[in-house]
Amino acid sequence: MSFNARSAWSIYRRELWRFLRTAFQSVLAPVLTTSLYILVFGSAIGNRMPDVGSVDYGAFIIPGLLMLTLLGETTSNSSFGIYMPRFTGTIYELLSAPVGVAETLAGFVGAAATKSLILAAIILLTARIFVPYDIAHPVFAFVFILLVAASFSLFGFILGIWADSFEKLGIIPMLILTPLTFLGGTFYSIADLPAPWNTVALANPIVYLVSGLRWTFYGSADVSIWVSLALTLAFLVACTAIIAYIFRTGWRLRN
Template sequence: MNVHAVRAIYGFEMARTLRTVTQSIVSPVLSTSLYFVVFGAALGSRIQSVDGVSYGAFIVPGLVMLSLLTQSIANASFGIYFPRFTGTIYEILSAPISAFEIVAGYVGAAATKSIVLGLIIIATSALFVPLHVEHPLWMLVALVLTSVTFSAFGFVIGIWADGFEKLQLVPLLIVTPLTFLGGSFYSIDSLPSPWREVAYLNPVVYLVNGFRWSFLGHADVPPEVSFGMTLAILALCAGLIAWIFRTGYRLKT
């Protein structure tokens, strides 16, 4: 494995984050804090508890997951799209570095940014609500696994997009609505039939509930199903990336 090449790509992407720390870190944290203020003030006073915990503590995993999914996709998609836009992608493709090492550098950097952002948001949420993590180790596993999975998904989007507007198309029109409808702010079990059954067709439901289980110790979906769904999405993204490099889809044209 060409460690120096992976480190060079990883270091370049992390340096770009440090140059845009306001956009990459501060802005998502402030946006999430506003969610706490709005939902905590508007709904928290009317909803005393959900599944035995305060409403503010209940929505913490959903808010973290909302930021995690959108930022992972945004970081990874822009990271690989910009070299395609400027033409420097050909220098990377002609270098003595494998497809796996290219993906490891870009996806690893995007996932690292998302993990740091997630930890900052969790620490910030403790300022607004009493926070307790029932399974801290599994919380970290879910955080890392989700960040890597959706950074890989963002890498696919960055290859697929042929314009800057398409980079925001999937996160804004698909991922964000699915996250809001995926039980981020409510329990799926509280929905009436048939909407409850329809909600379980949403893959984000499993991601949110897996993360929520690590905080609360219980969720609408068993944790093994949630982690299995995350691994399935990761496997799908890995298959798409392998196909992209094998066929040269939008990399060589």
């Protein structure tokens, strides 16, 4: 069966329009929160903090704060996008239509990833108002942000299918992703942690995402960029395989 670009575009356009209708809430809240972090930790406290490596502390925390917002918003947007059709029953119209898994994912996940890229661009522009910073590898930064956005859009898609209540939609982003991101080197380098915590921190998967994005900004990080890329790609492939299984078996979609 060939890829139906029109079906994918229709889903993508509908989901993106839903985001634009609530853009004030969807963009303003995370941008304000991130700006407050940058203002307090970057501008106010950052002036009193020593440089981390050769990077000013205020600039050092920007990739971590960007990742904090990116993970939470991408997962929430994608999970809500598929949960609402299940909640209202319109998912059966999608399942009965001549639309395959590829078109569905391209539409839902593509829209969620686009929202995340727009949000990331706004946050980076806002951050420059408070803290001067440079991006050493802009192409790598774009590709890495795109991979993370796509991966966690897929993860959010799985979460939206798994959840059977609005409360469950917020469990993973609020109680798991956010704490792991704070403990993943957002405000510090894990190399500065005392033993054995510097080794224990490597068990946190978010460390590799924050470290990878930080490398694209400043050319140095706690973990090799290739390890970060490999783990991100592995997570993307794993999420894609899980979604393919869900659509093949109809788990939580047809009941």
